[in-house]
Amino acid sequence: MGIELHFALLILVSSVFAGRIIVVPSNGFSHCTDMAIVSEVLVSHGHAVTMLISSAHPCDFRADRKFDVATISVNIGRQEFADNQLDVIVEGMVNPWNMSAFATGMKMLADLCEEMLKNGNEVIGQLRRQKFDIAILDDASFCGIFPVNQLDLPFIGISTMSAMVEFFSNSPKPISYVPCGMLSQHTDKMTFFDRLTNGVQCALSPLAKKLMYWHFDSLNIKYSVRPESSVAEMFAEMELILWNRDFTFEFPQPIMPHVIPYGSITTKPASPLERDLESFMQSAENGVAIVSFGTFIVQLKGETLGRLPDVIAKALSRLPLNVIWKFKGAKTPSLGNNTKIMEWLPLNDLLGHPKTRVFINQAGIMGIYEAIYHGVPMVAVPFFGDQLSNAARVKAKGMGPVLHASDVTEDKLYQSVMDVLTNDRYKLNMERYSKIYKDKPMNNTETIAFWVDYVIKHGAKHLHSEARNLSFMAYYLIDVISVVLVVTIIIMSIIVWACRILCSCCKKTKQQKYKVS
Template sequence: MHLLVFVLTPLLLCPPGIGGGKVLVFPVDGSHWINMKVLVEELHARGHNITVIVPSDSWYINKNSSYYNSVLMPMRGGYDERFIASFASSLLQIQIEGASFWTQIKMNFEVIVKCSEIHYHVSNMIHEMFQDSRLMQSLQASEYDLVLTDPASGGGVLLAHRLGLPLVLNVRWTSQGEGHFAIAPSPLSYVPFPGSELTDNMSFIERVQNVLIYFLGKAQLAIASYHYTSICQQYFGSDGDLLTLTQGADIWLMRNDFVFEFPRPTMPNVVYMGGFQCKPPKPLPTDLEEFVQRSGEHGVIIMSLGTIFGELPHDITKEIAAAFAQLPQKVIWRHRGKRPASLGNNTLLVKWMPQNDLLGHPKTRAFVAHGGTNGIQEAIYHGVPIVGLPLVFDQPDNLSRMKAKGVAKIVDIATMDRNTFLQAVQEVLHDPSYRIKMQHLSRLHRDQPMKPLDRAMFWIEFVMRHKGAAHLRTESYKMPWYAYHSVDVIVVLFAFVSLVVLCTTAIVKYMCYKIRRRIKVKKE
């Protein structure tokens, strides 16, 4: 009897299981898939059955995997390697021209054109899927428990609503911009709009700047994502625009947290899983470990510019290599392309590196990075200060947050030479405040009652168990803008107060008139 109680008690105390759910995943390729793959593999490890929509131009998404089944689409998803590399290269060339009004105009125009092309291909793929009755019947018959998608494109959101399934978002960005701005109150007085590179402590001029950037950014995003309008009207009616459908998601798994983000309002169905992909370091390959150990007391610097920028323009790499050659530290640099002539004997070029494991190595002293979210979260997790080379997309904004927290030194790639780069690296290496503050962020990030990945899994399975999470979702997204901001209430109250004031004024004037008339009559 005691043995039976011992066995059953843990089972009774645990939340009810779901016996292996079925999840349909509509991903975004590139670095976004790296994040999604972490969730897919963990769901598979917990016994769930995963199916992934794979477009014909898939880049990082394997068509065959032991972790998931694939639904192969014969059309483009708009996000292949060649397109993104060309897009990023164009933006980089514009940025290298230097900061100016016309440079910013050219940058914004390029973003609108290229993002519009991505959304065009995604919306076309969704339209073809909806028109394929056999495919849609097959997806309906599979009886999925939910759709898990990255809303940086609108495809997964539209598919979930078409199938009538609960929706979980793996989100930092939506097709309408940064995730919080789509779901949570975002007062522009202290919530900086993405791209502004401002903090939550703004002067009056900065608040004006923030408001202007907000309206410019919203217009830019609306132009880029208009391709979804016709498909929404065709299948979901006049009220079913993409923003409203996105806001109707059950759970928003945010790929950041308030160690990275500035404090701001949030919502009950927003779950923070910043750093969910981070993990304790594994032993390095033998050759890398030997190279690292040869650094002695000086330690190692690692440099990686993410999945897109394997190499920079040759004149820039020459300056970076020359700066590294003057350092006593060993350098491991993820670099593809021509070997810089100025490369020193202390620098090892590699085409791939175990970034998480190197950041977690006790001899790593600094991380030269472009400011991608994945790399920043890993640097926070392992407590390694950053030398930032922001290139494109959200990278300048990400690094501006790290600079505001005192854990990163930013170098402008448009004006950088070997001396300015060397000075930045040496400042991060020799000023202990960078490492002390980053280690403080690391302790804050790790001091949680539950690991971010476990938290994400709990809420995905929560949606499976309860067929959604409607009780956490505010109905405000169904309100027109004038009702959301109480403009109609203000107008009615203003009209009422105005009526009362007018009536009171009229009565007072009338009484004054009567009094003056009586006085006049008495005098006569």
């Protein structure tokens, strides 16, 4: 009764401060899934929510969704954009530091943003008449910053890849124990060489930010959105950052009061499975392995990555488990009789099933948190982007072994899974992390609902430190240190000069006494 009363009061209080909210996701399927769930949560707390997307957006919304969708038509096909996006991702997998792939990806997003700016005036006008109170956009929503400024709305950022926290939170960054950048594979325990390379990565972070927003700055000026400000300055004006991290997984580090960790929006108790899926789970005498590498695995290219689906299938066929593999594409001939292929998985529900023994995944952040929530150990196989840093945390926290995509062989993958099955420490660690993750005063959805209400009522600029207004010289006390050094040099010079004068006088006095004697 107490819990039911708590939820009733929460919904009642939220509805009193209900507002009109516009949500702008990035052009990625997983990001859209996150933002759609956020939208549903806000609607359930009494808000009116509209999601703004382009016609090239890959998200498929449920027919019974409770939020509105406003679409800007663009001259880029949905499948065309998705294919090009996957090509860039696959190119970047071979070398995560591939600047050519990075530049191509940014240019592709900029072209989409320009289409939205050229063709979005009518939709923006309609939205302006609805008088929204606030906007929410994720840190990969490069195009989203433009309609937010066109509508002149305060906004909250949802940091799904930690870019907002990295670039715009002004949180202190002790490079001796806080890894810098989403491509970093460092942990909070660094050797001298690790600290050296981490320092270089942090030093290059401002340059990375400039390169990332260069195309979008040009669009800002061309279409006169807010030409007096850079896109980075626009992002820095966000009221609050909702960070999809929890310190059961993230390394401890200092963060500012306007950065609110909430974990993952997709973690929740498991729901019953459909009959045929439940039957498959129950038929597994030794348990089930859940496998999900995302949708791009069938488009992998090259001598090493192109053979990966076949290598994975062979390794899975050797396991003493039933296997459910999320895979979209032509079935590989090496597929074992123990493996069930599905184009979509109710992942949270499968991970919460008592028969699930291990989760083999690409180190995507949502899947990791669902595994933590249900206490399921994993084998992480990162491909690109933040998956690299996520995998480093999986290994450091003892959640499971890590195999990089380019290093995967049939034997290595098989041995890694068997290591999880035969080594109790992974399961015990995950059960402990699960208890810690769940033990908090508000769950993930309550946290998001509370802070959105809070910003609508009060704003959150009072939670920002003065660091955002300091220059580089002032923030790092370079001016103060310079003055102290100059004054010290002057004082030391005076002392040296005085000592020389005294020595000279003493020498002359001694010479005179010697002559007299």
